[in-house]
Amino acid sequence: MPQLSVIVPAFNERDNLAPLTAALASTLDGIDYEVVVVDDDSPDGTGALARRLAQDNPRIRVIQRIGRRGLASAVVEGALSTSSPYIAVIDADLQHDERILPAMLAKLRADGLDLVVGSRHTGEGGMGDLSSDRVKLSNAGRRLFHAISHTHISDPMSGYFVLTRGFFDEVAHSLSAIGFKVLVDLLASARRPVRVGEVGYQFRSRAHGDSKLDIVVELEYLELLFDKLTGGWIPPTYFLFGLVGTAGMFFNFVAAALLLRVWGVDFFRAQAIGALLTVALNFFLNNALTFRSARMRGAEIVTGLLLFYVVCSIALLAQLAVASALRQFGVHWAPATLVGIVIGSVWNYTIAAQLVWRGHRRRAT
Ligand SMILES: Nc1nc2c(ncn2[C@@H]2O[C@H](COP(=O)(O)OP(=O)(O)OP(=O)(O)O)[C@@H](O)[C@H]2O)c(=O)[nH]1
Ligand SMILES: [Mg+2]
Missing domain, CATH: 3.90.550.10 (Spore Coat Polysaccharide Biosynthesis Protein SpsA; Chain A)
Structure with missing residues (x-):
């Protein structure tokens, strides 16, 4: 030996x-x-x-x-x-x-x-x-x-x-x-x-x-450090998913503002276009970074993007349902909103990881 x-x-x-x-x-x-x-x-x-x-x-x-x-x-x-x-x-x-x-x-x-x-x-x-x-x-x-x-x-x-x-x-x-x-x-x-x-x-x-x-x-x-800091309890890809989502929020705000104030689009359309563009941006960033081990290429991207739109819409409904249910039970608007956001994002991440980018690398243990 x-x-x-x-x-x-x-x-x-x-x-x-x-x-x-x-x-x-x-x-x-x-x-x-x-x-x-x-x-x-x-x-x-x-x-x-x-x-x-x-x-x-x-x-x-x-x-x-x-x-x-x-x-x-x-x-x-x-x-x-x-x-x-x-x-x-x-x-x-x-x-x-x-x-x-x-x-x-x-x-x-x-x-x-x-x-x-x-x-x-x-x-x-x-x-x-x-x-x-x-x-x-x-x-x-x-x-x-x-x-x-x-x-x-x-x-x-x-x-x-x-x-x-x-x-x-x-x-x-x-x-x-x-x-x-x-x-x-x-x-x-x-x-x-x-x-x-x-x-x-x-x-x-x-x-x-x-x-x-x-x-x-x-x-x-950064993913490795996050995994070590959380003791492996939260998937490190969730950390990247969250970073991408946060960047998306800023992008959404700027896009809606530009559409509304610079290009004179009406408020509702500015919201809708801003949100649709943001979901697409999130999709491409997650495809390139978060779920790069299952990265889609070519024609797959089209079906992947459509599926991601569906997943995000369901996540949004879940977020709204949780937030309004909490509100009905008399919870203050701030925690109700926050819990809604957390549930929506965890839901979004879980379904995206299971359905859209199936087979991405998971932890070894
Ligand atoms: N098996 C395997 N080896 C890898 C992979 N990525 C890098 N390596 C090897 O890991 C070692 C370090 O990678 P390098 O690209 O040299 O990284 P580095 O030394 O930090 O960067 P340089 O200073 O630019 O060379 C090299 O022997 C690579 O061949 C990989 O995905 N799989
Ligand atoms: Mg080297």
Whole structure:
């Protein structure tokens, strides 16, 4: 049985795999290890190349997921597929300096820690030539992490770390497995103080392939934090649904105002057009963000949009029914309105998730 399983999440990383596995072979000389490449059916053939490499090197294994995407879930499933007492996670694109891996493992064992992070903010560490915008984003992420967790660690945004099987098993069922920030997920899922250590390294720039980091990844980090803060009781997609709905309210107001005051449309029509446009806007935003794992394309969009209009109308009726029923029981207008809004939005979310975007990603647990 290998002592160390090195999990490598890889999407469209064909040109990086051979250099990475060669670098791992030379740095991990003397350690009994295996490499688990977790590929999400990359169009560039990363999975096929990994299998070819595995033919020559029995230390390499491949998991190819079809119809799935996601860095965090790739890492979690890679770790679950192994049995070694130590698990490392390293990016495929050679940005993480593999030469410190033996030192990270040695520290984990010698100091009896749960987890050792490859850090860009300690000792020899550095951000390399990462753009100043990316550094700012990373710093904002760090601050948010420190707002939800008491673990003292200089680089919670790192994707490079080694942990013990025991610690992984302890938190595995509480992981959200959303987005890119697996380390934040692991640390925030622990129900006790985590024993962490850090080893510094210089972040390298990407040699080949494209970054997968985009605005959705940032939103996913907020989703992850929301999931951790609510203890998994409220679906994180509801949080995005709520954000989209709030943005829609502002849009509705501005659209109605423009129609009424600038284009001289009468009051009732301005309300109706504003509301219809807002539902369409909400549909497209939810399709692109909230329910992106079941995103509709092409002709599906037309039926999806029509269905969403029906669902929203029913939600509106439910909202009105609840608010007026409460009013009849003598409840003050403010709580009656608020309860109506909450019932309407929960109803809207639930039916939209079940009916319009069936099969969107749900929590693993
Ligand atoms: N299996 C799998 N791996 C992924 C997915 N998204 C990203 N990865 C891998 O996760 C690692 C980190 O992704 P990157 O795009 O390098 O993100 P980053 O390092 O924050 O951004 P850059 O500095 O621009 O490279 C890489 O090895 C990617 O191939 C995914 O959906 N599935
Ligand atoms: Mg990268």
